[in-house]
Amino acid sequence: MTEPLLAIEGLTKSYPGVVANSDVTFEIGKGEVHALLGENGAGKSTLVKAIYGLIRPDAGHMLWRGQPYAPAAPQQARAAGVAMVFQHFSLFEALDVAENVALGMDNPPPIRTLAARIREVSNAYGLPLDPGRLVGDLSAGERQRVEITRCLLQDPHLLIMDEPTSVLTPQEVEILFRTLRQLRSEGRSILYISHKLEEIRALCENATVLRLGKVVGRCDPREKSARALAEMMVGTKLHQPERAAHKPGQVLLEVKALDLRAPSAFGTSLKEVSLQVQAGEILGIGGVAGNGQDELLGALSGELRTRPGAVSFKGATVGHFGPTARRALGLLCAPEERLGHAAAPDMSLTENALLTGAWREKLVKNGFINARRARAFAESIIKRFDVRTPGPHVAARALSGGNLQKFVIGREIMQRPEVLVVNQPTWGVDASAAAAIRQALMDLAQGGAAVVVISQDLDEILEVADTFAALNGGRLSAKRPVQGLTMEAIGLLLGGAEGDSDAAA
Amino acid sequence: MLRLEKRPQPSKFWNWATPVLAVVLTMIAGGLLFMALGKDPFAAIKMIFWDPLFSPQFAAYSRPQLLVKAGPLILIAVGLAVGFRAGIWNIGAEGQYIIGALCGAAVALWFWPAPGWYIFPLMVLAGAFGGWAWAMIPAILKTRFNTNEILVSLLLVYVAEKILAAMSVGRMRNPDGAGFPGSRNISQYPAASNQELIANTGMHWGVVAAFIAVIFTYIMLHRHILGFQVQLAGQAPRAARFAGVAPARLIVLCLGFSGAMAGLAGMFEVSGPARMISIDFNSYYGFTAIIVAFLGRLHPVGIVLAGLLMALTYIGGELAQFMLGLPSAAIQVFQGMLLFFLLAVDVLSNYRIRLSVREAV
């Protein structure tokens, strides 16, 4: 065997209270697509940050082509030939594509020369880009192209990709994979980080599995089943959420021809969105990030007011109601962003319980807060949803993502909603918490509530939803039953094609 | 190497210890400053912080002054604290103070020299209304046009100062005053004067109002849902909107409340300690109250303590000016430093300072 491109030996990094990486050892060969597999919080991000020079490991060392490698800053990593595509893009919305690319390079040519190079390289790899456009106006898929092009212009030997497909439609994923295979054929190595097992099986020839910061397994993913990989990753047998088939009931939530101007400059306006959800139904709304998910949630929660008739709850128009009035009726929501939107980071869990539960749970009387009741409500959420925390006095920001998400979803479910709308209910949450949250949503629907799950994770939608609709550019497709829906059909819907006729689009 | 490490949650201990630490640091730095000015630092610090209260020579005069000075500071700071908690920055309290005083004085001068029990209450209403109305300008501009309330409220201070100047040489000038600028002496007009309630304590209606405001604000902030919403809006504006807090309502409420408090303070001042409207009637209480609000950790009880301390620096400063020839600006510097140190040591409540020893690489 030839010398590996990058060898990592005994790498350890700890943060106060957590060991993010413990004695991690693995190798990446030249021209190899190597998967780094693990749940959220398994330590993948910390590891790649060390490789990219963003953090310094506490112990262990790395070898780059046999030579000691310890980048103190990303510039050094880039100089060695390491490039990285970030999960949350490292892009600047108010700057144009060429400027963004230039910022990611250490010795960029003059902007005009660079613009020509961007066109050339992005076309050569099948990711065409217009260098003069503002990044803020680009779709998520296009933004990723900017990141990848930025990396490719530096002729990297190792390309790190952190969860690259989480923002892509299935068709865009295909394009990306074609590009990655082309890169491999040129002899470049790719470190591919994901928790999506099918992708890894389709793309990678080697996988290192991380769990709680430790390497727990190595394999050739093409020889393993997705289930076996998942069990390596999670460490236990996965509990599959279960539920009975849904029996349609009364229409609880109806949206009719909802038009909504985006409140922010780079937001997405909603255009003629219509939907109906019945009692006992879970409607899954799929779509790539930035296609109007936040705006749709805002319009349903009452944070963004609409024309009265645009939203109705059990036949009564509520579009002009604010969040408090809608909650009083039984229309509850849980937004995507946990810290700062669904919960106040510096406030205690008791106060965060008060945040949406104040009136429905009678935590407030004549405007005065009943501290004991609020505390008891927070405690009951913690207990029923198995939120791991010392107690309700703890600040929300001290909780892990999964635990806070359980608290946030639990807070709404405990208020016995008749309609519950959730956006990205399991984003950045570990598998067991995700399973618990999905199960709770299904139980809620089973109990006769209507549930809307807005999610960018198609697997999640296929798992929990009865019906599916796609959000694209602020428009919502007609809903169809999930049963019998193929990934390909979903991909076309997400791409904005309504019927099967224009499959070429 | 020193490194900051964010605490999982803010430290309760440091939250209250930082103001004390800031005061101590300011005393040290202030002492150095006084030394640089050629004064004995220990004598100066003692004169500022100790003598006004306990020196047999000065205490009889100084002690009542404590409440006289602390009253308006506390009244204004309590109003400001509510807004600051919500992330609404009314820094134009000085202007609202002036307008409140003008409105209160206008009522008094209108009725002069008629007797009537209703005159003083009317002045109170007018003062509160004046401050409220002046604060409504930034509030409405903010809610209607999204105009920055910091800049507007501050710029309006200069406008209010010009109005004050125009009034004291114009419409409000004392017709019997031989042409000198300044209005009639309101504190000598029985129906309108804000008298000392208990002799030799400095207690006047403004102090009473300040303590009512403190209690009211305490209940509002710590027991009522409104206080929760204020806090939420300040810490996480998006979460506040999600919780059903209407930002516009909150802006109008917070600016209006702080404006009314500042207006009241101005009105009590003009009818009492300041005696009349004059060009230099205002004395930067509106700005010093910002320091008081922060020093009191935006907490009503803390503000009472901070207000008393700041009043002490005013009185002690005057004393030191008189006895030691310490320039009056030195006290202003001292107060400014206090805010600096407070902001600096505040880092301790949210971060841990770690001494990280880097192993040999």
Next chain:
Amino acid sequence: MDFSSINPVVLMAALMVAATPILLAAIGELVVEKAGVLNLGVEGMMITGAVVGFAVAVTTRNPYLGMLAAMGGGAAMSLVFGILTQLLKANQVASGLALTLFGLGFSALVGQGYVGISPPRTAKLNFGFLSDLPVIGPILFRHDPMVYASIAIVAGVWYWLNYTRGGRILRAVGENHDAAHALGYRVLRVRMLAIMFGGACAGMGGAYLSLIRVPQWTEGMTAGAGWIALALVVFASWRPWRALLGAYLFGGIVVLQLNLQAAGFRIPVEYLAMSPYLITILVLVIMSSGRARKSLAAPGSLTKPFHAAG
């Protein structure tokens, strides 16, 4: 009332002088805000510059040394702000206010001995035949060097922000500090430098007031100029040339107002004197409302504190 005493040429010439202090302060603050930091202490830095510049100029009999010292004084004040907000993560609004309150006191303390003194004169430049041109000559070509320096700074900032790598990095830091950090840029260092540049500019603006425009030292002489400079940055939508335009428009208002006062216009002096503040508010309202808002390219990370994990 006598309007004939208002000479449009003199008025236009005075406009540039009246605009220069706030232009200097505004262009500095513009760079600070482009880096994602809001320093509300402009007033405090200006007045510090005014007194430090004055004191040094009087002592050395050299106005340019005074200007340099003022830049140093402003930068030193801004360094305090930088340490508070960047290293100690203090609230930017409160720290800016602290700077202003401290600066007012500090300047009064330092300036005690300088009240009523005249500073050394700053010579006006002579551009030969250009200065002799009728109308245009007195308006454009007979000013002190600082007027031209301020325009040069605006041009320099404009070029630097838009066409150099350093400017691009600064804008990137102001737009999204997390992304800039991920790419390996030193967010805090960039911001500290920007803050100090802003301080130096504000200090220079203050010294221009005390050394050239007034020229004298009086307590509290900036009288809100720093706040108006802050408003000017909003008016300019964070674009350098628009800051210049705004400053000159504003200078025009100030000068006209002063001329009306001198001409004995029938409105009381105090009401004329409040017009610059009222007009500033009006401009803020127009700039921040409705359609104009979209073009307001406020930097994405403005006022957000940055703390790198790890």
